[in-house]
Amino acid sequence: MTDAPHSGLPTPGLPLPGLPLPGPLLPGPLVDDAWLAARLDDPRLVVLDATALLPSPGHDGDYRSGSGHAQWTERHIPGSRHADLTGELSDHGAPYHFAVPAPEALAAALRRLGVRDGGEVVAYDSAGGIWAARLWWMLRAISVPAAVLDGGLQAWEAAGRPVVAEQEKRQEERQEKPAPTAPGTLTPVPLPHAWATLPDVDAVLRGERSGTLVCALPESGFDGSAPTRYSRRGHIPGSLNLPGRGLLDEAGRFLPRAELAARVGAVLDDTASPVVLYCGGGISAAGAALALTLLGREDVTLYDGSLEEWSADPARPLVQRG
Known part of the structure; x- marks a missing residue:
């Protein structure tokens, strides 16, 4: 473990022929609600809610976990999608929960959430930030530019920012953001020793x-x-x-x-x-x-x-x- 993982947030996507690749949006691995609110409509940005459920154990061996999709359905940042860390964003063949999928499987799941080469991701949750950090590390480990919303949904709502429910989300999906690059690919570039x-x-x-x-x-x-x-x-x-x-x-x-x-x-x-x-x-x-x-x-x-x-x-x- 003497080799250090890369600390930057590289953009793995390539520009279309004749078009320059735009500069990075993210200022670093952490953004606040004001930064996100000002860029919520940027087509390069994908906002993912990583909320999952993991209640405290009442006794030894009391393991219970669940998807946070219902919480996302009740209220979420406009335009966001739910990234299910209990679903296809985990490797169910592993001998433990929440195992990170292989890079290609992870990239395929992220593509279905709208993440593309040339795009960037802001992750948040409604449970103290640890789930967003987990998703951020997964993204970072395959060189997808990502950041965590500091304070998560709680900070977003405390600042008076808008939230929507699933019914409104269906209307949003009729006008989905275009993919950041035309081919719609996401190329995982694994970082060593992440x-x-x-x-x-x-x-x-x-x-x-x-x-x-x-x-x-x-x-x-x-x-x-x-x-x-x-x-x-x-x-x-x-x-x-x-x-x-x-x-x-x-x-x-x-x-x-x-x-x-x-x-x-x-x-x-x-x-x-x-x-x-x-x-x-x-x-x-x-x-x-x-x-x-x-x-x-x-x-x-x-x-x-x-x-x-x-x-x-x-x-x-x-x-x-x-």
Whole structure:
């Protein structure tokens, strides 16, 4: 894990013959409601609601998840589409939930949502931002320019921005935005080491690869004092704890840069080895990955299987502390 994933947001699309490729819209991996409202009608921009449901477990092994499509139907940003992370935006053949699909399968699903070469994506959700961050990381991992709406739907509504329901959405769909490029393709360009696998984590534990394991669960999940939806409690040995939701303010926005840097710096040294982030299922870890990216770190990898995969094998060690 010594190779760092690319930190930029490249545009993989090519211009049509004789036409220049327009400059990027996105200012970075995070945008606010004012930025999005001013560009909501730009034909290059696709807005995706990544909301999913994952209730807190009432007891060990209490795993429940569901699509956020119904929430999107009730209210959503005009022109947005629902990106179902429980549906075709996950690999159902994997031994854990929310597994990232292979690049070509992911690109095919995104094409059906209107994402094209030359286009850019803003992801948001109505559940604290972690789902939008997960989708952002998936997009970034195949070089699709993407950003997260800071504060999500809550910030959008708090600013007095309009929302619509499904009935109105049907009317919108009669006048869909044109594709950013005529061929309608989306070419995935996978970034190296965006994702870590179980063997990668094993190699870090054995000292065969450089890496600092960082768990993005809350402290109660990290130390095993709270019930887990997975088979066993605790964290991977040697892990540090950087709760993903602790990097947000009470309104669900990322902390100001100085405060964010202090919060991260209390756990991670700037000179630490490449960071391997995980949580229960690779969701909260994506929020932490976004925070580290905002602070300029380019050496971040996300362990997709996270504790759901790790804990399934009783031979794999987990550490608890009361």
